[in-house]
Amino acid sequence: MTKKSTWRKLVSAMLALALLSVPVLSALGENADSLSKYDPAIDIVFVRAVDNDLTSNVLPQTPNETIESNRWFDLYQDELGINISYAWTVQGGYTDDAYKQKINVTLASGDLPDVITVTSAQLKQLADADVIEDLTGYFDQYASDLTRQVYSDEGSSVLDSATFEGKLMAIPNLEASIESAQFLWIRKDWLDKLGLDVPTTMQELLAVSTAFATQDPDGNGIADTYGLAITKDLYAGCMGVEGFFAGFHAYPNFWTTDADGKLVYGSVQPEMKDALTALAAMYQNGEIDQEFGVKDGGKVAETIAAGKIGIDFGEQWNPLYPLNQNYNNDPTADWISLPIPSVDDTAVSVPLKFRTNMYFAVRKGFEHPEALVKLVNMHLEKNWGETNNFSWYYMPAENGNTSVWKFSPVTPYPPYKNLNAFLEIEAARNADAMDTLVGEAKVIQSNVDAYLAGDGSVWGWDKIYGVEGVYNVLKAYRDNGQLLVEKFTGAPTETMVERRATLEQMEKEMIVKVIMGAASIDEFDKFVSDWYQLGGQAITDEVNAWYASLSAAE
Amino acid sequence: MQAKPKSKPFSWFSVINTIILTLAALSCLVPIIHIAAISFSSSSAAATGIVTFWPVDFSLNSYQYVIKRAQFWQSMLVSLERITLGGGINLLLIILSSFPLSKERHEFRARSFYAWLFFITMLFSGGLIPWYMAIRQYKLLDSIWALVLPGAVPVFSVILMLNFFRQIPKELSEAACIDGAGQWRILWQIYVPTSTPAIATVLLFALVGHWNSWFDGLILMNNPDHYPLQSYIQTIVVQRTYSMLSREEIQQLATISDRTLRSAQIFLGSLPIILVYPFLQRYFVKGIVLGGVKG
Incomplete structure (x- = not known):
């Protein structure tokens, strides 16, 4: 009897202790x-x-x-x-x-x-x-x-x-993912020279592009300049077309949601058409390099470096490459960053790839x-x-x-660190307390200061983090709720593994053809039905199944 | 006045032949000249793509930079080691295996069997993964032997060599035999000295092959310090698509834009093997024709 009660006491004491220690352990123990x-x-x-x-x-x-x-x-x-x-x-x-x-x-x-x-x-x-x-x-x-x-x-x-x-x-x-936000980079010195305003709508941008191509902004008397920089790869962090498409509310190469909340592939949505038509018109008009279909990024970067291109859609690092090469050859080349302009009254959503x-x-x-x-x-x-x-x-x-x-073999980092560094710099600048900066913000500011002191080799840093830097635009994107996060973040699905390469090639061929005028815009409709037939439908189903499993798990 | 040389009869064949061969030669030469021109240009001229066949804005900056690039010279050393070892081993094994195979059936009974054994490896290979696993099992990974031993017997060269051996008059070896020479002595003192054209040819194949191969170095070495030169160069000339760049790649962009530096390394990297050609070339033509046609 006594033995039993001792046991009981012991057990209950242990249980109590265990119960007590669980939250303590998990709070302390984790750290x-x-x-x-x-x-x-x-x-x-x-x-x-x-x-x-x-x-x-x-x-x-x-x-x-x-x-x-x-x-x-x-x-x-x-x-x-x-x-x-x-x-x-x-x-x-x-x-x-x-x-x-x-x-x-x-x-x-x-x-x-x-x-x-x-x-x-x-x-x-x-x-x-x-x-x-x-x-x-x-x-x-x-x-x-x-x-x-x-x-x-x-x-x-x-x-x-x-x-x-x-x-x-x-x-x-x-x-x-936030670093995949695209911006409009444009040569301010060309705008000034031709007496043009900074474009705020897509229509204005298209007019600027025409002027860049036809009004001889480099002043050499030869019609050798282009408006927009694009490459044969089309989708890229610099010299890409995704930013341009976003201005038309089209999101190629990106998984977004439709009105019913289902995931859909952006490249096969009808919004693509207007953007494609606009690009085809620009090509027709000589605003795009007539040989872009065979030029990769390195080749188009040469054209930028030679001061022949005035508009580039790309990510925040573009002033570090390829725009800096233009500046190195010609210090009057002044690239500024602008938000992607919209084709209508609806604000642009900026796609963020995963x-x-x-x-x-x-x-x-x-x-x-x-x-x-x-x-x-x-x-x-x-x-x-x-x-x-x-x-x-x-x-x-x-x-x-x-x-x-x-x-270090593992190198994770806080995803918003660059934007935060910019905000710290901006706050310090406004408070006139630059010497309070620490960490990465301090290193960044030292580069910006070096540029302001005359070191042209760090020109790009001022363009990114300086007073007029591109992070101003990113901050505005964020504050206005314009960032559109990619919804599909899973591993490639079964059909993707099998078919994606073919489908992507088909997609790019269609886009290049339409832009170059080798096919009419109807080619797009044919592409859409082909895409669904050749595996796109299965991929869309798999992606939605993945999406559903995600919300079911939560 | 000397007598006027007889003019050759005009022939369309030689005209077209000359044109085709000149074009073929140019297609080899032009890229090298282009690369050399870029390497001697200023980096901004190279970046704007205006350099063609003559340096624009002449500069030696890239070469000054290459001189300080330890990894380039390290790889150069590995490559030199590789062609020395690999060329030597290849040559030795080619000679040793083609000599018996050049014998007649009645002299060497299992000849066909061995010949097929060699020949089959020319047609079929195990594939990348089994190749890699075999080398791993032999514990050769990350050593110079991994680059030298797996291709130690180049069968194409063996066939070239054995055909050359076959057209050496039998009487020579028979005479040596009567004088009491054994097979080893016949090989080293009769066959090898009379086969210098063929030897020079297969040696050149071996050297060029070892110098130019980059894929095995990339796969089999576990440390970039052990890369042969062409593997190293492959890693600096990769083509990039500018989509989905990570934080690290964005930082790399600043370094890849330097075309002149890459060109200087490519140019320097091809010089040593180009320098070998003049020494072996006169044997080269004769060797491949003799070995191939009379076989």
């Missing part, structure tokens, strides 16, 4: 675990692409550091007890052929490193083949508050994109999958957390403001 140190230290093997910026800019500025021995490795080793090494490294970016080839043979040979950086299509294959760890529990338990916040800044889309059947199969290498496309997956059977989460925590913490040491771990001034953050 305690998120950056806790392994003792003894553990080893973790990554693979990585080493880009040209790292080899030609960062390494020469960091004399005692290498790809496999540097400040980030020291940090991870000292504070987390994680020793990182690379099974292999390749030269180039993660989307370059070298990395793709190497990752393909690695995956095919079944010889996986502990953490592997893959595309969403590869992630899906790995998940289906059941060779990678389910990270759901590890992320829930180990992600720091900062990590959670950063990964939910774009809503649930970033984590959703790595979630298969409710399981988080990888940590996304987050890329900011940008996250690389994922860190953990090999099945690796003993410490949570180590990956800890690395992500630490990377964010040291750059943007409360204990950050930005001026040592991100872009140290003593290392020539080069991107030493690239030494």
Whole structure:
């Protein structure tokens, strides 16, 4: 009897203790675990692409550091007890052929490193083949508050994109979707020379384009200038057509919603027609390079550099490439950024593509999958957390403001960091307190200051973050609710994998043909029906099924 | 006054032949000249695309930059190591395998069997993945041997060589045999010295092949420091589409715009192998004709 009651007491005491400790543990435990140190230290093997910026800019500025021995490795080793090494490294970016080839043979040979950086299509294959760890529990338990916040800044889309059947199969290498916002870049010096106003509607822009092509804005007496820059690839972050189409409320190469809330592919919507007709007229009129159909980005950039083009639709970095090449040759070339003008009274919606496309997956059977989460925590913490040491771990001034953050194998970042940096700079500028700037904002401002002091090589920074910088426009987009977020963020569906290449080629051929006048605008209708027949319908169904499964899960 | 040389009879064949060959030669030469012209131009001239076959705004900046680029020279060293080792191994194995295969049936009974064994590898390959896995299993990954051993016996060159061996008069080896020479001695002291044209030809094939191949370096090396030169150059000349650029790629854009630098590296990278040609060329023509036609 006594024995039994003692037992009871003990059990109930333990239960009470357990109940008490649950919230305490989960509140404290999360932060305690998120950056806790392994003792003894553990080893973790990554693979990585080493880009040209790292080899030609960062390494020469960091004399005692290498790809496999540097400040980030020291940090991870000292504070987390994680020793990182690379099974292999390749030269180039993660989307370059070298990395793709190497990752393909690695995956095919079944010889996986502990953490592997893959595309969403590869992630899906790995998940289906059941060779990678389910990270759901590890992320829930180990992600720091900062990590959670950063990964939910774009809503649930970033984590959703790595979630298969409710399981988080990888940590996304987050890329900011907001940076895919397009702007209208235009040569202000040409506008002034021809006595034109800054265009605020699409009609005005079309008139400007005509004037640029016909009124000899470069003053050499030869009709050798064009209005709009476009390439044979059509969709691009610079010299692309997506911004132009957005002015007509058309969103090619983009998944958006129709009136019923269903997902639809923008390239097959009727809004495309007006924009295509307008482009065809511009081509007819000589406002577009007659040979654009065979020119890639590098080639069209040459035309811009030679000062023959006055209008470019592209992302915020365009002044760093290719517009700067125009400025370098001709310092009077003054490119300014404007919001995309609308063809009617409806404000333009600016499509934001879903940008996250690389994922860190953990090999099945690796003993410490949570180590990956800890690395992500630490990377964010040291750059943007409360204990950050930005001026040592991100872009140290003593290392020539080069991107030493690239030494880390995991490099997530808060998606709104650039816009926030701009807002900080703007606030400091208005308060006349520039010396209060810290972190990335300070580095950025130092570039802007260098330009204002006469250093032409950093011209682009002033165009992006300066008083008249392009982030003013982005801020306005955001404040006016003009940003249109892409709704499909999942891995490529089955039919996409099979047919997308064909369908995309068909789409681009149709657009180029219509613009060049080789086919009438009716070609578009034929394309739409072909597109649906040749797999587009199946893709649309799959995408909607994915979308429905998402809302069902929430 | 010398006698007027007899004029050749006019023939349409030689006119058309000369035109075609000149065009073919130009199509090889023009890109090299273009690249050289860009490499000696200023970067802004190159960026505007006005350079064709003569440098515009002459500048040596890109070469000064290449001199400081450690990775370029590192790769150059790897490539030199590769052609030395690879060329030597190829040549040795070509000679060793083509000699027995050049024998008659009655001298070497299993000749057809071996000949087919070699020949089949010319028609079929295991494919990329099995190739990669085999090399991995042999623990060759990330070493210079991975670039040298998998292609150690170039079968095309073996066939060229064995055909050349066959047209060496039998009497030579028979005489040597009577004088007491064994097969080794016949090979090294009779066949090899009389086959210098063919040897020069296959050596040139081997050297050029090793110098130009880039894909194996990219796949089999685990560290860019071990890339041979052409693999390295491949990574700096990749064509980009400007869609879906990540934060890292945007930063890279500033570095890719430097065309003159890329051109300088391509030009320097092709120089060493171009310099080999004059030394081997006179054998080259004779060798491929003899080996091929009389086989």
